[in-house]
Amino acid sequence: SMISIGAGAKNEALRQIEQLGTRNIYLKAVSLTKGQEYKARRQLSAGLSVDDAAMIKRVCKSVEDVSCIKEVSASITGIGKEISPQFISCSSSMAGLQNLFIQYGRFIRDHDINRENKICVIGRHVAKSLGSTLWLGNHIRIGDHLFKIVGILKQYDYDTKNTSAISIRNYNEMVFIPLGLEKNIGQSSSGRGVAQSGLTEIIIKIKETGQVVGAAAIIKRIMELAHHGVKDFQMVVPQELLKQSQKTRRMFNIILGAIAGISLLVGGIGIMNIMLATVSERMREIGIRRAVGATRGHIIMQFLAESVILTFTGGIFGIAAGIGAVLLITTLAGWETAITCWAVFLPLIVSVLVGIFFGLYPACRAAFMNPIAALRYE
Incomplete structure (x- = not known):
């Protein structure tokens, strides 16, 4: 779950900065x-x-x-209701600089600014608010002036709740007019x-x-x-924001790594204690196996396999719990998360390695036990 939360935060930061x-x-x-x-x-x-x-x-x-x-405050009236989207007067180059995509019509052009043409480009949510009869080619009243709708932006899908920190605009809720006409509306x-x-x-x-x-x-x-x-x-400077985001993410990953490392150490010690207790309880079994021809290598492999099965099973349950926690966090807190393949398989690999590392000492202790003493153990 920690990996998924970190990956989600990374993806959200990158997407916001790419939009800028x-x-x-x-x-x-x-x-x-x-x-x-x-x-x-x-x-x-x-x-x-x-x-x-x-x-x-x-x-x-x-x-x-x-x-x-330039942002201005105004309302659209004369349509049976009053709506107040965000109005922006801008130059024609804004579409290229902000990667605005026009679904219908066109964007503001230089001659619109030079001639003070009363035209506007609207976002998809504004278009829906106006109704199906007031779209491309129709006029809307902004303040005391009529503006012709010459363009409608495509639908933009992003979570505005997560973008306020770096002031990304919601283009769905916007009306664009030529620079200079804001003084009239x-x-x-x-x-x-x-x-x-x-x-x-x-x-x-x-x-x-x-x-x-x-x-x-x-x-x-x-x-x-x-x-x-x-x-x-x-x-x-978005590029500087990206560098700061990467630095913060590295620190976050270090902290997560430290927490995970401590958890693995504690869990590994627990596994080793369980395996040592198992060796003590099964001394007669070990003695019998050695007496009938089992080598030390066979004993080591037996206990290592048991240790790995134990940690692998724990890893499976941990992944299931982590996915559940990620889904819960996404639903309740609204955070973006990302469940990737390596976020699933890496914990399994680590679980196997923990089982091998912390199971090796109990396995060796069982393998190098005196068979005669083991058979006499009660």
């Missing part, structure tokens, strides 16, 4: 205190901006593309203290995986100079 993109760098707007707001105004720092994105792409040669994002959802004119996030894609760390240092320096030292942004 290992070649991506994220700049996120942060809420400021009143003192920090005053400093930001004094230093003429208005938060993340389109100019920041343009400067990063121009100065940092390892940047492949950038995307600007609602208020910034970035929170108090973030400049209303500022972006929520800038996504930067680097050309090569090996350039990410160096590019992150350059981008951080560019932003510090452009914002005059005001810490009104946070940099997130």
Whole structure:
């Protein structure tokens, strides 16, 4: 069960980081205190901006593309009910940077932004909420404006409960509009203290995986100079998150290994004591077998086989209990687990090795026993 829990945690972390993109760098707007707001105004720092994105792409040669994002709060009305999905105004490059797949229609294009076309792309859950009559090609009212639905995303399957730590968005619940139109439909959802004119996030894609760390240092320096030292942004590098996750997982595996090692030691000593007691109880049997021609090797093999059968049976019961515990944890706690082949067969192999190692001393003690003394034993 410990192996399955560890494997599940590994798979979940890798999936989350892959969704963020290992070649991506994220700049996120942060809420400021009143003192920090005053400093930001004094230093003429208005938060993340389109100019920041343009400067990063121009100065940092390892940047492949950038995307600007702003989250806004609004509602869809005029459909007999009011729904409030998450609205994002973004540039056309977001689809490529975030691996967004369009099931019907198309995504936002540059000419939509330049012409301020009132179009939108919706997630699958939003589409279902609108009903079957309000899909591709129809108009929906967002705020005081009508927007034409030009695209619908595919269904994304992931557990949003496990993704909040690294802020992965649920695209099923989103509505995308061209960057710049957010000023017409609602208020910034970035929170108090973030400049209303500022972006929520800038996504930067680097050309090569090996350039990410160096590019992150350059981008951080560019932003510090452009914002005059005001810490009104946070940099997130998924590649660094992956390294931290791997380091944490190694420590977790070491701890699990130590616990398993102690358990095996205690169990092995118990097996050895049981086998020693068995040897003492069967001394006459050993003496008779030696008297009728059994060699020391035969005696060793007999007791080793008994020890291995004992530990192998224990391993079978342990695996069954472990699988039950994993299923219970998955059902009750909602943790992701992974029952792999090696998670099943490795414990069986270890059980056999424990039986051989801790059964060897009792087997040798039985084999090298004096046959005459064994026959006289009462």
